[in-house]
Amino acid sequence: MRREFAMPDVGEGLTEAEVVTWHVAPGDTVTVNQVIVEIETAKAAVELPCPYAGTVGELLVEPGRTVPVGAPIIAIETAEAAPAQAAPADEAGAKIGEAGKDGRIATLVGYGPRPGSVQRRARRSPSAPPAAPPPAVPNGRHVRPDLPDRGSPVAAESPAAGPVPLAKPPVRKLAKDLGIDLRSLTGSGAGGVITREDVEAAAATSAVEPAPPASPAAPTVGGVRREPIRGVRRATAAAMVSSAFTAPHVTEFLAVDVTETMALRDRLRGTREYAEVKLTPLAFVAKAVCLAARRTPEVNASWDEAAGEIVYYDRVQLGIAAATPRGLIVPKVRDADTLTLRELAAALGELTATARSGRTPPADLVGGTFTITNVGVFGVDTGTPILNPGEAAILAVGAIKPSPWVVDGELAVRTVCQLALSFDHRLVDGEQGSRFLADIGALLTDPGLALTW
Amino acid sequence: MSDPHDWAPSVPAVPDKRPSREHVLAALKATDEGDPNLVQLLTPEGERVSDPRFDHFAGDVDSAALQELYRDMVLVRRFDREANALQRQGQLGIWVPLLGQEAAQIGAGRAMQPQDMVFPSYREHGVAWTRGIDPTELLGIFRGTDHGGWDPLATRFHLYTIVIGNQCLNATGYAMGQRFEGRVGNAVGAGDDGSMNEATVCFFGDGATSQGDVHEGFVWAAVYDAPVVFYCQNNQWAISEPTERQSRVPLYKRAAGYGFPGVRVDGNDVLACLAVTRWALEECRTGNGPVLVEAFTYRMDAHTTSDDPSRYRLADELELWKLKDPIERVRVNLVREHAVGQEFFADVQAESDALAARFREHCLQMPPPAPDRMFANVYAEGSPTIDAQRAEYLAYLESFEPEGSLAGAGGEGV
Incomplete structure (x- = not known):
């Protein structure tokens, strides 16, 4: 059965890591906790032990590539049989299949669970009767029915409508300083989060040619790549x-x-x-x-x-x-x-x-x-x-x-x-x-x- | 200044007589190598040596008992390594390795009586083991599903404290309570098992000694003669800060300033840790507390899995400490002085692998706690506010479609 090992967060809140060296190759036999790869994060260089015993099927990330936490990095063929009803794994299986057709690395890199895959359970439709009236609590008080519905599905379905889209506080500050309206941007970050680059790109565009608003992400303005010095x-x-x-x-x-x-x-x-x-x-x-x-x-x-x-x-x-x-x-x-x-x-x-x-x-x-x-x-x-x-x-x-x-x-x-x-x-x-x-x-x-x- | 440990900071009569900075820093570590101030019963080479003050407290440790201590340390190290691997595989949010501190923890843990109370920091997996807490019970904290699942009163082992040194206040307060309730210094009659006398052990590290909470705990414990053993595992590093950034006197000497005894023990020597802790607990139970024990050991792995020690310390330091490994010296002693055969070591190895497998399996199978769990133990007898919050939260969860109608990929925490 094919098992994939996803890039773990080895350091409390890291979002990505670079694959430095593979210690195994396809076809190698691996055991649980055998060191298979060295990765480097913003915090440390770390060796990862293998979570499965079996045979290495495929290395999904080339050395030198940085991938988000959650992206599969290696596929291992284990001895155990695939579960008969593959219901919950179906979603993931389909993705892997597509990836295989498209070419190995190109599609799998940058493939973590976050980009666009943060999905929530559907809310019960408003017309349906409320599943449970606010239950009586032991002391006789009731939950106030006028409490705002904090997880309103409206916001989730049409992000452009009202609220400002997601962006980290320093990015919000940057946008404010540069006079960029976050509502006019499409986030290129994981889950549609607006990144610093999005704001900077928008600022550069509006400075050069103020006319076209919110052109779809222009990260290659001037062909500049910025890397943190570390x-x-x-x-x-x-x-x-x-x-x-x-x-x-x-x-x-x-x-x-x-x-x-x-x-x-x-x-x-x-x-x-x-x-x-x-x-x-x-x-x-x-x-x-x-x-x-x-x-x-x-x-x-x-x-x-x-x-x-x-x-x-x-x-x-x-x-x-x-x-x-x-x-x-x-x-x-x-x-x-x-x-x-x-x-x-x-x-x-x-x-x-x-x-x-x-x-x-x-x-x-x-x-x-x-x-x-x-x-x-x-x-x-x-x-x-x-x-x-x-x-x-x-x-x-x-x-x-x-x-x-x-x-x-x-x-x-x-x-x-x-x-x-x-x-x-x-x-x-x-x-x-x-x-x-x-x-x-x-x-x-x-x-x-x-x-x- | 022939012996740096005799140095008492005072206004020097002759300015030249003040020890140099290097002299003072050397004193922080000097007792590591054959100094009489370091209590040691097993050398790094596995040789049983005598200490007239503490031999008595390890006199009953025969071959079988020493084998048990060995087994404890091997099992604890094994599940510690497994947890580290599980973190690297994305199964735990973080892990705090105890590698290298097995003797300091098992020695102290096995010295306690069932009625004694323990206040750990967050690295005391070995002490938890000696209190009968299954290693799998530690996993919830590090997987982010629980704040600690064991019953602190039943196990006499408080929940892990993450805030550095904070537990010294709790431990001191608890020990003061033991004294106020008359569970200290009672005469032990012929038929008594001694369980009417109690003590508290508080675990913390070298870095914590710089915290105000620890100072306050020392002061209160001293002036109320609280039956608390302050057990400091000096593992030389407070994350990236060395001991020389914590103190200018060896840590055990600080006790003198508060007015109670301090002892430095070889923290990689399980026998010495056992003997010294037994002595310290006896002092406390008979009303002579508090006591400070500095277990001089070494953190052989990172501070946590989020840390990379190669950025701030040299590899040769670790190599040096590997020669003082706490488990290896017991193994050598068992072979040389007790003629323990290979079969025993193979058995322990097999047992540790089985424990690791069970530990891993439990981690992978751990169910997320029920949603109302977080409201369960806020108050002993409930509270209208918390009850209302629980009801509101459960109603909110109820407003979703059932699990079967998942709109997207599962497994993504919201």
Whole structure:
């Protein structure tokens, strides 16, 4: 029997949630309380346990989509037989059937119980005799017959007639301030509720062209999409602004011929030792950074304004900026300078996989001493990275690609990569920053050099 | 300042002698690790250790009794986890997890006598269990169908109080009543079972200690010698606020300022919680109340299902406390010192799964309460106003077509 699991309200009064990651796929066997999906709400990232045992029939929401509370997100085929008289479930069944014909995601998203489905039981018709005259109460008093009928069906049937349609108090205030009559609007929210966007759209329309009143919802005026600033985005913004305005940044650039390094990588990949790990150019850069930092300890340090001290770190806690579905986060490779190339490659692989799946523990995000940002994966040549707050330097690694290069006075095609190093000029001088960057470049140009350090 | 706990705030003769801020903050947690001020009978490694003051109060706990305590904690944790899952599946509006506080609650709960009265906050699912309240009875509150369905007088367990610290006033008042009615300090004769002497236990958290109600409760209880055990489960976090935002002295030391004794017990040690609460109750029943017990424990899950603790505390703190798990240490002790076999643990596990299944089934089958239910217990003997409201409301509901003629999809609450 097909059972659907509706997006629950996991936090007292939430209206929607985003599906972040599915942990199951159609065909998987699931048990009760098995974690099947991670969702993110305005309050928290939460793992949802499965309410049914059976086989996953269908995932009804793609990762990254936000759906209202109450919308079905997964269908599970359970072992139990469908009830013989499917009377109450009929309504829901029909909807699901339609959805199946129309295409899976498109129709089901935004499909919660609220849009237009808040339906009340019919009132007994006024002509019918009142079902029960106001019953006598024990003390002999009667319910006053003149009490207003608060749930008058008239209001429910023709919302445009008299009363102002539903809108939340701040939206009412906004409409009042903008001089918009709520009666002239059609609500686009759940159950016909007028939203802030409706009012703003109406205000924009009336400002531009005052003539046409109440055009059916025009949410795409100017093609603007507004998203609340929250979570990782807010943290990123705060960190970047604080860094940019506290640490005087200097950025230096260096183009490097990495042909030798790439050749070394190809050789190593063929060896048994590297069979299990994904050896990326980033691992070589990380190794070069650790080696070079040993010669220029100033880059592995931080400025402690409060204590009036510069803190030099013995070990390199290497942050790797990772783009995740939730935004930019920088998990750390602990004591990176003590790791071999193979260990670095393995650590990087694990780190990025964990970050992408959104499971990086908070402890892994703090306590970095140096950061590498791999902008090359986006096909970009270089950039001017902004320091992670509290760190002295950050290295951006550009795209690695064949380029014209002068070798022994002749033009040749070599594999080239651009490096950009930003450093905090309060504690790193141009000399040290340049030496550090040149060292990294030298190591990547001629990896054999590492033997001599 | 060799021992931060000896620090009594006073005007220092030499300014340098004042402890530093760090020193004071450390004192809030220092007794967590082998400090003599922390009462502990079972170490996190499951080793039974001796405490000359409280050994006597756990002297009767043999292997069978310890197995019962273990069973209590496993069952309570199991249905707590099930409730958490049910909330995540949309079956409960909210759940307040007790994960990590099983020992603090079972130890205190099992120390009570049937005649003792309990005033819980809203996390005391384990204490409710020890008062014979079936876990399914807790569900209505969290599913939004009920304000609490058990009889507080029959179970001697008051309804959950959501307002933080508010129950300290009720508990103190109740305990004062116990004293006024002469149910404290009676001589126990040879044939008596001691049930003529009573006490009250009031449960609250570290955050509640900052509330005015708790202060008032302490003051009144102290000056009226009320037989109340103030049982503070210090789980280190008041939602997102750490203990250092509640106090500059360890919480149990506050009792001294009110003029009654305060004891800090390892809240993850069920044996110590049992012994200390038994002592505290005896003090109260014999007329030496009130007493403050600070059960030093840790909230291992979120404050409620609406909360995300990863936003304000680091994961390594939780990892540290996992090593002090209240259930694991009893398990180790049972195996090592009482030679309890695997069969027992498997049985308890099976029993807990069955309880969870019954709990889930009950939750899914819960009928909404009858519409007149909310009028039922407003007054003990009814009231014309409430009666009229009930009649009006039922007439209003009667004005609808019957259920069969539903105009739209069912299940949507209005």
